Amino acid sequence: MSAAPSLPVRALAALGRPVVAAARATLELWGVLIGTLAGIIRSYGKGGRRPRGAVLAQMYAIGNRSLVFVAVTLGFIGMVMMYQACLQFSRAIGDLSQVGLQFLRLVVSDFGPTLTAMMLATRVGAGIAAEIGSMKVTEQLDALRMSGVLPIDYLLVPRFLASIVMTVALTILGAAIMYGAGGLTAWLSFGVNPRTFFDPAMVQPRHLALGLIKAVTYGAAIPIVSGFCGLRARGSSEGVGWATTAAVVGSSFAVIALDFALSVGALWLFGGDL
Amino acid sequence: MTARAFVEFIGVEKAFAGKPVLRGMDLAIGKGEILYIIGTSGVGKSVTIKHLVGFLPIDRGEIWFDGQRVDQLDERGFYPVRRRVGMVFQNATLFDAMTLTENVALPLRKHQGLGWKAALADARRRLAQVYLADFADRYPAELSDGMRKRAAIARTLTLAPEVVLFDEPTTGLDPVNARRIDRLIRELSRTLGVTAVVVSHDLPSIMSVADRVAFLYQGRVHALATPAALAASADPIVQQFIAGRSSGPMETPGF
Numbered sequence: 001m002s003a004a005p006s007l008p009v010r011a012l013a014a015l016g017r018p019v020v021a022a023a024r025a026t027l028e029l030w031g032v033l034i035g036t037l038a039g040i041i042r043s044y045g046k047g048g049r050r051p052r053g054a055v056l057a058q059m060y061a062i063g064n065r066s067l068v069f070v071a072v073t074l075g076f077i078g079m080v081m082m083y084q085a086c087l088q089f090s091r092a093i094g095d096l097s098q099v100g101l102q103f104l105r106l107v108v109s110d111f112g113p114t115l116t117a118m119m120l121a122t123r124v125g126a127g128i129a130a131e132i133g134s135m136k137v138t139e140q141l142d143a144l145r146m147s148g149v150l151p152i153d154y155l156l157v158p159r160f161l162a163s164i165v166m167t168v169a170l171t172i173l174g175a176a177i178m179y180g181a182g183g184l185t186a187w188l189s190f191g192v193n194p195r196t197f198f199d200p201a202m203v204q205p206r207h208l209a210l211g212l213i214k215a216v217t218y219g220a221a222i223p224i225v226s227g228f229c230g231l232r233a234r235g236s237s238e239g240v241g242w243a244t245t246a247a248v249v250g251s252s253f254a255v256i257a258l259d260f261a262l263s264v265g266a267l268w269l270f271g272g273d274l
Numbered sequence: 275m276t277a278r279a280f281v282e283f284i285g286v287e288k289a290f291a292g293k294p295v296l297r298g299m300d301l302a303i304g305k306g307e308i309l310y311i312i313g314t315s316g317v318g319k320s321v322t323i324k325h326l327v328g329f330l331p332i333d334r335g336e337i338w339f340d341g342q343r344v345d346q347l348d349e350r351g352f353y354p355v356r357r358r359v360g361m362v363f364q365n366a367t368l369f370d371a372m373t374l375t376e377n378v379a380l381p382l383r384k385h386q387g388l389g390w391k392a393a394l395a396d397a398r399r400r401l402a403q404v405y406l407a408d409f410a411d412r413y414p415a416e417l418s419d420g421m422r423k424r425a426a427i428a429r430t431l432t433l434a435p436e437v438v439l440f441d442e443p444t445t446g447l448d449p450v451n452a453r454r455i456d457r458l459i460r461e462l463s464r465t466l467g468v469t470a471v472v473v474s475h476d477l478p479s480i481m482s483v484a485d486r487v488a489f490l491y492q493g494r495v496h497a498l499a500t501p502a503a504l505a506a507s508a509d510p511i512v513q514q515f516i517a518g519r520s521s522g523p524m525e526t527p528g529f
Contacts, residue, residue: 052390135369142329143367146356147429148384150349 025232032152032228036160039153054158062124062159063166070119070174077115078107078178079185086190096190100197103182109207109266110214112175113167114259117218119174120167121251125226128159129247132230133240141231151231159223167219168212175211210266217262218255225250278338280305280469281326281437286335286345287493288321295321297493298335305436308463308470310480310501313490314515314524319473320364322490323439326471327359328352339437357385360435364442366422368414368429374401375410378429385433397432404428420451427458438462440472444479452476456483477516481505489515491524 005013082103089099132155135141141151179198186192226247233243279302288296295318303309311319324330325337328347337345344355368377378397382388388396401410404424414422423443430438440459444452456479462468463485474480480487481501489497489504489512497504497512505516514522 138365139363139367140369142324142361143363143369144380145329145349145352146327146361147381148353148356149380 028232029225029228032156032231033224035150035152036156036224036227039150039157040161042150043153043157054154055161058158058162059166061127062120062162063169066120066123066166066170067173069123070116070170071177073119074112074115074174074178075181077111078181081111081178082182082185083189086186086192090190096186096192097196099186099192100183101199101202103197104179104200105202105207107175107179107182108203109210110259110263112178113171113211113214113218114255115178116171116174117167117215117222117255118252120163120170120218121222121255122248124163125222125247125251126244128223128226129230129233129243130240131155132227133233133243136231136233137236137239152227156223156227159227160220163223164216164219167222168215171211171215206266206270210262214259214262217258221254221258222251225254278341279303280307280340281471282336282338283322283325284336284338286322286325286337287333288318288325288330289333294493296332296335299490299494301488301495301498303469303471305469306463306467308459308472308483308485310472310474310484310487311490312474312480312487312515313496317490318493319490320441323361323441323471323473326437326439327356327361353385357433358435359437359439360430360433361439362423362426362430362441362443364445366414366419366426368422368425370414373411373413374406374417374425377414377425378432381429381432400428400432401425419446420448420454423447423451423455427455431462434466435468437469437471440470440474442473442475444474444476452479455479459483 082099085099085103086096089096132141132151135144135151135155144151144154183192183194183197186197187194229243229247229250232246233239281303283299283301286296286299287294295316299318299322301322311322313319321330325332325345326339328344328349328351332345335345336343339355339359342355344352347355368374369380372380375394375397378400379388379390379393382393382396383390386393398407398410401407404427406421406425406428409417409421409425414425417425427443438459443455443459447455459470459472460483463470472479472484484501486498487501487504488495491497491511497507497509499507504512507513507516510523514524
């Protein structure tokens with residue numbers, strides 16, 4: 001009979017297990033991304049057979065059905081942020097003429113896409129993970145494979161494409177509402193002249209480009225992370241619940257991490273001019 | 275060269291989280307045969323049929339289908355196998371977001387390359403064959419269990435498979451619908467020469483339909499015989515299972 005492993009060996013194994021699991025999960029996540037990109041080529045390349053109207057249906061589900069949620073949330077965030085900004089500006093320097101200029105730059109390059117994506121991560125991410133997860137635990141994914149369909153092509157490709165398009169569209173809408181609500185707050189609460197506030201002078205094409213790149217990246221990341229969580233669902237309803245929670249946490253984290261990475265990259269590229 | 279059976283499992287081993295389920299299972303199934311796989315819950319019956327279509331990889335052993343070794347195929351490699359081997363899942367597993375017609379049309383479109391309109395027309399015809407023409411535009415959630423199961427069978431049969439795997443096809447059905455499914459399995463085998471591998475606990479079904487029965491116990495085929503021979507077996511373990519006795523020599527994990 002072999003002797004039981006010593007304490008250091010058991011401690012090392014206990015430490016190593018989550019590291020191995022995390023590495024495996026990371027590899028699987030990349031596998032889902034690569035599989036989805038390959039699925040786009042398979043579905044939309046020469047001789048490809050794409051699901052009929054699937055992207056449009058997902059655009060409606062992801063975009064139209066998130067419209068009110070995103071608009072209201074970003075409107076309120078814009079008001080709260082502007083109120084606080086005006087309060088601090090008036091206390092510190094007593095001049096509010098620059099507040100609109102700075103706010104627009106931030107909304108375009110950062111707050112607009114990031115906050116829109118955070119909202120989508122909760123609503124859309126949870127929906128994708130719950131749908132794919134419940135299909136997984138009820139063997140519908142196996143039934144798809146028996147029907148000659150790769151689940152990634154059928155489920156993730158339309159969501160991936162629709163999410164990119166609609167995240168960009170909702171970012172434009174959300175940023176406009178946020179900026180408008182901020183301007184209204186500054187005018188009604190602090191008497192900032194709307195002509196002074198709504199001045200796009202400080203927004204450069206690079207700010208717009210950064211905002212657009214962020215929106216596209218977030219739009220791609222949310223269905224990939226959520227789909228990955230749904231595909232890992234095990235067991236029954238508890239597994240679907242776990243997948244849904246993991247999708248919301250993972251998608252939100254992905255948005256924040258990507259925001260950091262893209263902002264650092266842009267700072268490195270443009271320096272203090274950003 | 276060794277002559278292989280139409281479907282053959284050789285020394286198949288499979289464990290989940292270190293817990294062995296199949297422990298060197300050998301099983302050979304002839305063409306056109308109706309073979310029932312029986313055994314206690316968790317013994318590996320569904321796992322066995324899932325191995326054949328590549329849903330679960332085996333840990334050790336070999337699986338052969340029509341002279342081709344299939345256990346080493348990748349996902350794409352299994353495509354041609356899945357064209358020839360259909361599966362009716364335990365819970366029908368129709369796609370919730372599709373109507374019955376769309377469900378049945380999907381494999382026609384993907385495996386046979388039919389256009390969408392042609393696939394839908396063919397799907398309607400096939401639904402009529404299982405008496406579901408009036409429900410063709412309904413969603414699965416709007417139908418009874420028996421209807422869903424019939425639609426799932428229609429979907430499986432669209433590709434004219436040579437082997438159909440049934441995972442507990444009569445579970446949850448009333449006796450009338452259960453016997454209808456039995457009759458369908460028999461007709462498939464007798465009229466079309468389809469090989470049927472059926473996982474089941476339904477003794478009336480087993481006794482009236484099966485050509486042979488494989489009784490799985492402790493990860494291996496413990497007994498393989500005709501239903502009559504199995505019923506007459508002197509093996510105490512087989513007898514305990516057939517009689518449904520709670521006490522006896524059978525070791526049941528978890529009890």
